[in-house]
Amino acid sequence: MKISFITDEATQSFDTAIAFAQKYDLQGLELRSVENTPIDRISRETLQGWKKKLDDASLCVPCLSGSFFKCDIPKTAAPVEEFEKLERLCRAADILECSLIRGFTFFAPENGPVPLEYLKPYYDQAADILRFYNKRLLLEADPSVNTSNHAALSRMLNLLNDPVFGAIFDPGNDIYDPLHEIPYPDGYEAIRSHIMHIHIKDAIVSNGNIFCVKPGEGNVGYPALLHRLLEDGYDGWLSLETHYRKAAHLTEEQMRLPQGDAFSAGGLEATAECAAALHQLIRNAQQTKGSKLD
Numbered sequence: 001m002k003i004s005f006i007t008d009e010a011t012q013s014f015d016t017a018i019a020f021a022q023k024y025d026l027q028g029l030e031l032r033s034v035e036n037t038p039i040d041r042i043s044r045e046t047l048q049g050w051k052k053k054l055d056d057a058s059l060c061v062p063c064l065s066g067s068f069f070k071c072d073i074p075k076t077a078a079p080v081e082e083f084e085k086l087e088r089l090c091r092a093a094d095i096l097e098c099s100l101i102r103g104f105t106f107f108a109p110e111n112g113p114v115p116l117e118y119l120k121p122y123y124d125q126a127a128d129i130l131r132f133y134n135k136r137l138l139l140e141a142d143p144s145v146n147t148s149n150h151a152a153l154s155r156m157l158n159l160l161n162d163p164v165f166g167a168i169f170d171p172g173n174d175i176y177d178p179l180h181e182i183p184y185p186d187g188y189e190a191i192r193s194h195i196m197h198i199h200i201k202d203a204i205v206s207n208g209n210i211f212c213v214k215p216g217e218g219n220v221g222y223p224a225l226l227h228r229l230l231e232d233g234y235d236g237w238l239s240l241e242t243h244y245r246k247a248a249h250l251t252e253e254q255m256r257l258p259q260g261d262a263f264s265a266g267g268l269e270a271t272a273e274c275a276a277a278l279h280q281l282i283r284n285a286q287q288t289k290g291s292k293l294d
Contacts, residue, residue, distance in 0.1 A: 003279070201241050
């Protein structure tokens with residue numbers, strides 16, 4: 001397993017993100033909003049410069065943390081702006097030598113999720129773009145979308161039945177799930193066969209409110225989960241998407257659509273704590289299993 005972090009959890013500065021990764025022994029940068037700009041809106045020339053800096057630092061980009069289909073369900077059969085965004089993400093991924101792009105299953109209506117079959121035609125069109133660029137779209141379960149947990153996401157991926165789609169496993173999102181899926185073992189078992197990438201966050205429920213905390217201090221159950229990942233031979237990425245801040249809590253809207261300086265504020269020190277905590281959790285899991293990570 002290798003560790004990366006979603007850079008705007010700590011900083012909007014690309015150079016600071018590289019220095020942070022080197023300081024805290026992280027192998028990758030997952031890009032979402034950088035220099036106050038969504039990753040799909042960064043110029044080709046800037047991306048090429050960033051790629052050289054990444055190569056010089058022996059770092060890579062395991063996934064582009066895009067917001068494809070994290071929007072209302074379109075009123076037409078062809079959400080042109082979203083497909084244009086996907087093409088921009090694919091072109092950026094080409095420059096950064098990255099094959100994985102994050103996506104979602106549209107915001108759920110106020111009266112509850114729509115039947116997943118209703119959404120399938122939108123992904124059929126996305127699949128054509130992904131095949132053209134030789135990319136994979138990794139869907140994420142999120143409390144705001146039509147697949148609020150990993151059981152629902154697994155049903156969606158089984159319905160799509162196309163290798164250009166896979167899953168990001170985000171057990172921390174389960175703490176926010178309106179259907180209260182248990183992150184481990186339930187969420188993991190539901191999505192296990194589709195996992196291509198993992199996001200790491202932790203959260204606790206206190207007096208009816210949910211707050212993000214350092215990995216290992218919340219309700220996800222990371223010691224058991226990491227031990228299981230080792231047993232199952234998972235050799236992909238663990239990417240910190242902490243949503244944890246030391247002096248404040250992110251708003252619901254910031255977590256729904258994270259981007260920019262306001263989102264990153266206070267994140268550098270908090271993400272450093274999370275990186276140290278994740279390293280220790282992995283060491284503990286290795287000792288328990290008596291094995292070593294690559």
